[in-house]
Structures are given as structure tokens and as C-alpha cells.
Amino acid sequence: MSNQLPDWSNYRGVMVFVEQRESVAKPVSWQLLGAGKKLADKLEVPLMALVIGEHVENLADEAIGYGADQVYLCEGPELKDYRTRPYSRITLKLIENVKPEICLFGASATGRDLAGAIATHLPTGLTADTTELDVESHPSRLLLASRPAFSEKMMATILCKQYRPQMATARAGVFQALPRDASRTGKIIRIENPMKGEKIATQVMGFIEKQSGINLEEADIIVAGGRGLGGPEPFQMLQELADVLGGEVGASRACVDSGWIKHAHQVGQTGFTVRPKLYFAIGISGAVQHTVGMSNSDYIVAINKDPEAPIFQIAHYQIVGDLFQIVPALIDAFKQRKD
Numbered sequence: 001m002s003n004q005l006p007d008w009s010n011y012r013g014v015m016v017f018v019e020q021r022e023s024v025a026k027p028v029s030w031q032l033l034g035a036g037k038k039l040a041d042k043l044e045v046p047l048m049a050l051v052i053g054e055h056v057e058n059l060a061d062e063a064i065g066y067g068a069d070q071v072y073l074c075e076g077p078e079l080k081d082y083r084t085r086p087y088s089r090i091t092l093k094l095i096e097n098v099k100p101e102i103c104l105f106g107a108s109a110t111g112r113d114l115a116g117a118i119a120t121h122l123p124t125g126l127t128a129d130t131t132e133l134d135v136e137s138h139p140s141r142l143l144l145a146s147r148p149a150f151s152e153k154m155m156a157t158i159l160c161k162q163y164r165p166q167m168a169t170a171r172a173g174v175f176q177a178l179p180r181d182a183s184r185t186g187k188i189i190r191i192e193n194p195m196k197g198e199k200i201a202t203q204v205m206g207f208i209e210k211q212s213g214i215n216l217e218e219a220d221i222i223v224a225g226g227r228g229l230g231g232p233e234p235f236q237m238l239q240e241l242a243d244v245l246g247g248e249v250g251a252s253r254a255c256v257d258s259g260w261i262k263h264a265h266q267v268g269q270t271g272f273t274v275r276p277k278l279y280f281a282i283g284i285s286g287a288v289q290h291t292v293g294m295s296n297s298d299y300i301v302a303i304n305k306d307p308e309a310p311i312f313q314i315a316h317y318q319i320v321g322d323l324f325q326i327v328p329a330l331i332d333a334f335k336q337r338k339d
């Protein structure tokens with residue numbers, strides 16, 4: 001293959017797919033607009049958002065508040081729920097017409113499905129589960145999409161030199177949304193659904209909500225426990241601390257694999273990526289497969305009896321000692337402050 005890059009000068013702009021359900025956007029959409037804004041500013045191009053659904057005009061306004069300069073809006077009753085065929089047809093047609101150089105999607109079930117379908121059809125490259133995004137400015141304008149590789153042992157930066165658009169997915173919690181500015185102005189461009197009236201083979205019969213009742217991805221405070229708890233019972237103590245702080249309980253994979261707590265609580269590479277304001281890592285050693293899912297927390301408090309535990313390298317507050325003494329003392333202290 002020649003070293004010379006094709007001329008992609010007709011592809012300009014950064015586009016973010018806004019994922020929604022029941023007209024409510026997934027937070028990852030606004031987080032990707034935050035990441036996309038930095039790329040767009042560096043490339044000196046507009047940041048675009050794509051909103052598809054039924055009764056979702058409110059999301060177009062919200063997208064502008066979160067940094068979009070232009071929003072492409074496609075509405076219709078047949079677009080209420082995500083389905084691969086109509087959503088990918090709309091996105092493909094838009095890419096064909098608008099020619100964004102970069103397209104970003106959430107690494108959710110929907111985002112992965114849509115981005116995969118589009119990358120296959122175009123065809124172009126897709127970097128899944130990115131944790132860092134940057135761009136080389138003029139002349140290459142290449143997207144530098146980085147993600148952990150080889151069981152998290154190294155970071156790989158993946159380039160898509162020969163095809164456009166350059167596409168990436170990112171999990172919720174990895175990037176930060178800009179503060180919403182309701183006074184921002186932008187352009188909303190309505191687009192036609194190319195599949196209107198066409199029979200779509202798949203039908204959504206309904207949704208069965210997860211019964212876990214936990215929402216780690218959106219929690220501001222997470223109290224997470226690891227193998228140091230020694231069994232399932234001490235999770236009650238962690239739940240008490242979480243309750244007193246108004247947080248959720250998280251866990252390392254070691255606890256999930258041991259059957260002490262459900263997978264819905266797992267943080268890390270094969271669990272959830274979280275970005276709370278406050279993360280307690282209690283009896284967790286700090287393996288990279290765990291920290292990749294929580295290292296972007298605003299504040300990390302680690303409690304561990306081993307002063308050499310790797311978790312202390314990323315913790316803002318380090319408490320060396322026995323969790324069975326420290327956690328009850330914290331619960332008492334926070335309860336007293338509440339009373």
C-alpha cells in the first residue's frame with residue numbers, strides 16, 4: 001500500500017450519534033459531544049449531532065446546549081425504537097451527503113450495532129471502546145483513537161488512514177460532557193427518513209427493564225468492594241455506607257466470580273466503566289482490569305491493608321488499614337454529620 005494518503009479534503013466535520021430511549025438521551029451522547037468538541041475545535045470544523053427518533057426535537061436543542069453547532073434531526077413514528085435497518089439507512093445517507101471526517105458512537109448495545117453496521121457498509125475502520133481521542137491537525141487530520149490492548153497491558157493508538165469517515169465508539173463514563181449551556185445557539189436541520197412507508201422486517205414488541213435497579217454508570221458516589229471483604233456478608237456494610245452517602249455499591253470481578261454479588265455491580269474491563277464524583281475502592285488491589293473502569297472518577301478513596309497495593313497509585317485519599325475497622329467508623333462519622 002502506498003504511503004501517500006488519499007485526498008479526503010471533501011470530508012469535514014465531527015459527528016456524534018445521540019442515542020435516546022423514550023426521548024431521553026443516554027448520558028454517553030453528551031459525553032461524546034464533549035470529546036467531539038475538542039476534536040472539532042482542533043480541526044477548526046463544526047461539531048454535528050445526529051438525533052433520530054419520535055418526538056425528539058427536545059434532544060436537538062439539548063445537543064446544542066452540550067456543544068453541537070449543527071443538529072441533523074430525523075423524526076417519525078417508525079423511528080421510535082432503535083432498529084438496525086432504518087437507523088443505519090438514515091445515518092449512511094447523512095454520511096454520504098454531509099461527509100463528516102469523524103463519527104462517534106456510544107459503546108452501548110445500540111451504538112455498537114449501528115456503528116458496526118455502518119463501518120461494514122461503507123466500508124471504513126471502526127475503533128471500539130476507545131478511552132482517549134485526539135487528532136493530528138493539518139495536514140493529515142487523522143483521528144488518534146486509543147484503547148487498551150493485549151489484556152490491558154498496553155495502549156494502542158489506532159489510525160484509519162485509507163478510508164473515511166474515521167469511526168470510534170466509547171463507553172459511558174470515559175469522556176466528560178461539557179456543562180450544558182442553554183443559551184448556546186446552533187442550526188437544526190430536519191432530514192427525511194429514506195425508509196418511510198417501507199416495510200421494516202424487524203419489530204420491537206416491548207422492553208423488559210433490567211431488574212437490578214442499579215445504575216452504576218450514572219451514580220455520583222460508588223462504594224466498591226473487592227476480595228478483601230472475604231465473602232458476601234460484608235457487602236451489607238458497604239450498602240450501609242452507600243445508603244448513608246446516597247451512592248451505589250460496586251464490586252471487583254473477583255467478588256462477582258466468587259458469587260458474592262451480581263455482575264450488575266461489576267466495575268472494570270468486563271463490567272461497567274464509571275465516572276462518579278467519589279469512588280471508594282475497599283479491599284480492592286487495583287488490577288488494571290479494574291482501574292480501567294474507574295480511574296476517571298473525580299475523587300478516589302482507597303482502603304487497603306497493604307500499603308503497596310497498586311490502587312494507592314491512583315487514589316486521591318489513601319487509607320492504610322483493616323477495612324473492617326475503617327468502614328464502620330466511616331458509617332458512624334457520616335451518620336453523625338447527617339443528624
Ligand code: FAD
Pocket residue numbers: 151225226227228229251252253254255266267268269270271272282283284285286287288289290293303304305306309321322323324
Ligand atoms: P485482589 O487482587 O485479591 O485484592 C484484594 C485486596 O484486598 C488486596 O489488595 C488486599 O491487600 C486487600 N485486603 C485484604 N483484606 C483486607 C482487609 N481486611 N482490609 C483492607 N484491605 C484488605 N477485575 C475487575 O475488577 N473488573 C473487571 O472488569 C475485570 N475484567 C477482567 C478481564 C480479564 C480479561 C481479566 C484477565 C481479568 C479481569 N479482572 C477484572 C480481574 C482482575 O485482573 C483482578 O483479578 C481483580 O480485579 C482483583 O480483584 P480484587 O482487587 O478484589 O482482588
